[in-house]
Amino acid sequence: MKTRSLFAALGCLSLGAVGCSSEGPPAQSWEVGSGLRLDDDSVVSVAYGSGPGTVVEGNDPRLADARTPLPGHGSYIQNGTQAQDASLSLSGAASAKSGLFVNGAAEVMTPVPLLRVTNTSASAPVWDALPLFSVDSSGALLARGELGRGLVPMSGAGMRLMWSPARAAFRAGYAEDEWNEANLGFYSWAGGTKTRASGHAGFAFGDQCLSSGTGAACFGSQNQTPGTVSFASGANSIASGFGSVAMGFTNNATGQGSIAVGYRVSANADYSTALGHRASSGGFSGSFIWGDESTTSFVSNTGANQFMVRAAGGVALRTNATLTTGCNLPAGSGVFSCTSDRHQKEDFRRVDGEQLLAKVARLPVETWRYKEEASGVRHLGPVAQDFRAAFGLGVDDTSIGMLDIDGVNMAAIQALERRTRELHVRDAEVDALKAELAELKRGVAELKAAMSRDR
Numbered sequence: 001m002k003t004r005s006l007f008a009a010l011g012c013l014s015l016g017a018v019g020c021s022s023e024g025p026p027a028q029s030w031e032v033g034s035g036l037r038l039d040d041d042s043v044v045s046v047a048y049g050s051g052p053g054t055v056v057e058g059n060d061p062r063l064a065d066a067r068t069p070l071p072g073h074g075s076y077i078q079n080g081t082q083a084q085d086a087s088l089s090l091s092g093a094a095s096a097k098s099g100l101f102v103n104g105a106a107e108v109m110t111p112v113p114l115l116r117v118t119n120t121s122a123s124a125p126v127w128d129a130l131p132l133f134s135v136d137s138s139g140a141l142l143a144r145g146e147l148g149r150g151l152v153p154m155s156g157a158g159m160r161l162m163w164s165p166a167r168a169a170f171r172a173g174y175a176e177d178e179w180n181e182a183n184l185g186f187y188s189w190a191g192g193t194k195t196r197a198s199g200h201a202g203f204a205f206g207d208q209c210l211s212s213g214t215g216a217a218c219f220g221s222q223n224q225t226p227g228t229v230s231f232a233s234g235a236n237s238i239a240s241g242f243g244s245v246a247m248g249f250t251n252n253a254t255g256q257g258s259i260a261v262g263y264r265v266s267a268n269a270d271y272s273t274a275l276g277h278r279a280s281s282g283g284f285s286g287s288f289i290w291g292d293e294s295t296t297s298f299v300s301n302t303g304a305n306q307f308m309v310r311a312a313g314g315v316a317l318r319t320n321a322t323l324t325t326g327c328n329l330p331a332g333s334g335v336f337s338c339t340s341d342r343h344q345k346e347d348f349r350r351v352d353g354e355q356l357l358a359k360v361a362r363l364p365v366e367t368w369r370y371k372e373e374a375s376g377v378r379h380l381g382p383v384a385q386d387f388r389a390a391f392g393l394g395v396d397d398t399s400i401g402m403l404d405i406d407g408v409n410m411a412a413i414q415a416l417e418r419r420t421r422e423l424h425v426r427d428a429e430v431d432a433l434k435a436e437l438a439e440l441k442r443g444v445a446e447l448k449a450a451m452s453r454d455r
Contacts, residue, residue: 112136112137114135114136114137115133115134115135116133116134116135117132117133117134132144132145143163143165144165145163145164145165145166145168146165146166147165147166147167147168147186148166149165149166150164150165150166151166151181152164152166152167152179152180152181152184154179155177155179155180155181156176156177156180157174157175157176157177158174158175159173159174160172160173160174160175160179162179164184167181167184167185167186167187167188168186168187169184169185169186169187169188169189169190169197170188170189170190171184171189171190171191172190172191173190173191173192173193173195174192174193174194175190175193175194175195176194178190178194178195178196179196182198183196183197183198184197184198185197185198185199185200185201185202185211186200186201187200187201188200188201188202188203188204188211189202189203189204189205190202190203190204190205190209190211191204191205192204192205192206192207192209193206193207193208194207194208195207195208195209195210195211195218196209196210196211196212197211197218198210198211198212199211199212199213199214199215199216199225199228200214200215201214201215202214202215202216202217202218202225203216203217203218204217204218204219204225205218205219206218206219206220206221206223207220207221207222208221208222209221209222209223209224209225209232210223210224210225210226211224211225212224212225212226213225213226213227213228213229213230214228214229215228215229216228216229216230216231216239217230217231217232218231218232218233219232219233219234220232220233220234220235220237221234221235221236222235222236223235223236223237223238223239223246224237224238224239224240225238225239225240226238226239226240227239227240227241227242227243227244227253228242228243229242229243230242230243230244230245230246230253231244231245231246231247232245232246232247232253233246233247234246234247234248234249234251235249235250236249236250237249237250237251237252237253237260238251238252238253238254239253239260240252240253240254241253241254241255241256241257241258241267241270242256242257243256243257244256244257244258244259244260244267245258245259245260245261246260246261246267247260247261248260248261248262248263248265249262249263249264250263250264251263251264251265251266251267251274252265252266252267252268253266253267254266254267254268254269255267255268255269255270255271255272255281255285256270256271257270257271258270258271258272258273258274258281259272259273259274259275260273260274260275261274261275262274262275262276262277262279262291263276263277263278264277264278265277265278265279265280265289265291266279266280266281267281268280268281268282268283269281269282269283269284269285269286269287269304270285270286271285271286272284272285272286272287272288272289272301273287273288273289274289274291275289275290275291276289276290276291276292276293276310277291277292277293278291278295278296278297278298278299279291279298279299279300279310280298280299280300280301281300281301282300282301282302284301284302284303284304284305284306285304285305286304286305287301287303287304287305287306287307287308288301288306288307288308289301289308289309290308290309290310290311291310292310292311292312292313294310294312294313295312312331312332313331314328314329314330314331314332314333315328315329316328316329324339324341324344325339325344326338326339327339338402338403340403351411353411353412353414353415353418354415356391356408356411356412356415357412357415357416359390359391360390360408360412362390363382363386363387363390364382364383364386365380365381365382366380366382367379367380368380368383381400381405382400382405384396384397384398384399384400385397385398387400387404387405387408391404391408393407393408
């Protein structure tokens with residue numbers, strides 16, 4: 001049973017291979033049919049407009065795949081009136097779409113296939129539910145295949161969009177021989193111009209990016225990622241180490257787990273990191289090097305597991321969010337200058353110099369060497385446990401703050417200076433007494449001499 005919907009014709013609906021005619025009466029070009037069964041076995045009524053005066057029945061074979069409604073496509077009929085989907089513009093005869101309503105409620109219908117190619121041969125692969133290749137009215141595209149079956153669709157030079165199910169590989173852009181079968185890694189992706197992804201699950205995008213490592217990714221211009229699960233971006237950089245990263249310009253990450261980021265830097269040892277400008281890990285594993293842009297000379301690590309920085313503008317270390325505490329190593333200097341601003345301090349307490357001197361006098365001070373330091377190197381000073389027990393200073397009993405030990409030394413020097421000043425006063429008094437005594441002795445001697453003459 002059919003019921004005709006009365007509203008103006010909206011133009012031509014492309015439905016599979018159905019043609020459209022620009023002629024005929026403009027009115028009553030939509031039909032409501034029945035018999036379309038959805039996946040849940042419910043029966044719906046459908047209305048299709050395939051051109052003025054043309055009726056497409058609900059049981060038309062071209063509707064075979066129009067089963068599950070999808071939002072965002074088409075218009076629908078409600079109460080005999082064409083209704084508009086918010087995502088579509090239906091003004092104008094060329095914008096008519098297909099629609100349906102279920103149990104009287106308006107719904108939006110699945111886009112209709114425009115093109116489909118199906119393998120009907122007796123040999124595999126054969127899919128009943130989905131074709132090998134299809135394009136629907138919403139612009140969706142499906143291209144199926146089977147791993148290991150078939151050849152590369154196109155070899156040699158040319159501009160193309162290419163999908164090779166045999167390798168599960170996708171290509172888009174321009175290539176010469178980079179996209180020949182020998183250069184197509186399984187499950188790989190490459191795009192741009194003359195890019196190559198020959199490794200398993202490799203990725204290459206840009207200009208002449210070459211990804212040959214398993215799971216490697218290459219972006220940018222003329223970069224290479226021969227290392228397994230390596231990554232490169234920028235230009236003219238190479239990541240050849242396992243899990244290595246090279247980013248920037250003309251950088252090399254050759255060590256396992258190495259990182260080279262910047263301009264002409266080289267991380268050429270396992271687990272090394274080279275950053276900045278013209279810096280190299282020097283072949284030392286586990287090392288870190290940072291180079292500034294103050295010179296065109298290379299800076300290099302000199303030992304394994306070393307941290308080195310070239311910073312001609314100085315080094316600033318900060319230990320709070322407002323950057324008001326920390327230490328600076330000024331440009332050209334070899335001395336750390338650390339925060340000692342009065343405005344950054346509180347809870348001041350005076351120190352008894354004499355008591356401090358007594359503690360210093362009892363503090364063990366010896367020469368010693370660090371267990372892991374080079375043989376023959378010795379140091380002089382107290383240990384942290386004794387220092388903490390004596391003065392209660394510092395953050396723990398395993399370290400001595402340089403400011404703390406300097407403060408103890410300063411307070412001890414002040415106490416000694418007071419003692420020295422007092423001794424100077426006493427010395428002056430003694431000298432005066434000595435002068436008086438000498439004068440008395442001289443007077444006594446003169447008196448004795450006079451008495452001797454009188455006799």
